[in-house]
Amino acid sequence: MKKNKVVAVLGLGLFGASVAKTLAKNGVEVIAMDKYMDHVEEVSSHIINAVQGDFTKLENLEAAFVNKADIAIIATGEQLEVAITTIFHLKKLNIKTIIAKTKNKMYREVLIKVGADRVILPEVEIGIEIGSEIAHARIQDLLELDEDYHIVEIDVEKDWINKMLSELNLNEEKLNVLGVKGEDDKRYSFLLNPSYRFKSGDRVVVLSGNVSINDNAINLENLDEN
The missing domain is CATH 3.40.50.720 (NAD(P)-binding Rossmann-like Domain)
Incomplete structure (x- = not known):
């Protein structure tokens, strides 16, 4: 026991x-x-x-x-x-x-x-947490699978807009799109067709090896290069 x-x-x-x-x-x-x-x-x-x-x-x-x-x-x-x-x-x-x-x-x-x-050092740790939360409000961590992989909800990346899913080569960036919700949609659509074309205002759920939480900070070096 x-x-x-x-x-x-x-x-x-x-x-x-x-x-x-x-x-x-x-x-x-x-x-x-x-x-x-x-x-x-x-x-x-x-x-x-x-x-x-x-x-x-x-x-x-x-x-x-x-x-x-x-x-x-x-x-x-x-x-x-x-x-x-x-x-x-x-x-x-x-x-x-x-x-x-x-x-x-x-x-x-x-x-x-x-x-x-x-x-x-409570004041330092709280300061880091609040700063990260405000700076990266566009990222919502939904599920931590392990130290490297998370399922997260993000705003569509600017360079994805008007491109088809098949055009993006996201596997090279350790990203796998699980679902998309348009600006006017109430629910997510999952099992996307490779021909899906991203639109401004989309919210995207991805399995990501690029988002890691370390010492209460979100690392977006690879995910958020705009």
Whole structure:
């Protein structure tokens, strides 16, 4: 029987509480800890194992059974020494994956060196995500099949307009057209005839090896050269 994933969230401020509640909502077993009781009470209706305690003390982590966690998230990033101390304790408890939040790139380098597997700078990551979303609003990622191939919905490329599907040699660009919806159409047409001629305003669903999502950014180098 597959073991349920257990995640420890240490620090229940706005960021930590959001992570903990989201994990619990999605069926992940969560161990949540914060030194302030009001923070613990904030998540206690969502998480059974939410406890008050100073997670910079090894005995408190052991008492909360944090050693059972597969992943530990240090969700407070203001004080570098707090994160470093907690990472040392988590290493002693043989936690497989340690994720830490921090506030700047210098702290990030330090935390990686002392043993964090991933260090999050929330403002940077959110900025990248929002920037990519706005810049590439014409691309909608529908289904990620693996790291290389996605099914995506795109606006028809300018150089496709007034050309037949058979004229485009899309296989060379790792693109396979699955369906098209005209500007006035309510539904997509699939299994296109090679003689289909693209029109301005078409929306196209393609199987693409050119669109990849990496670090929350959409790479359009090959797909969007206009």
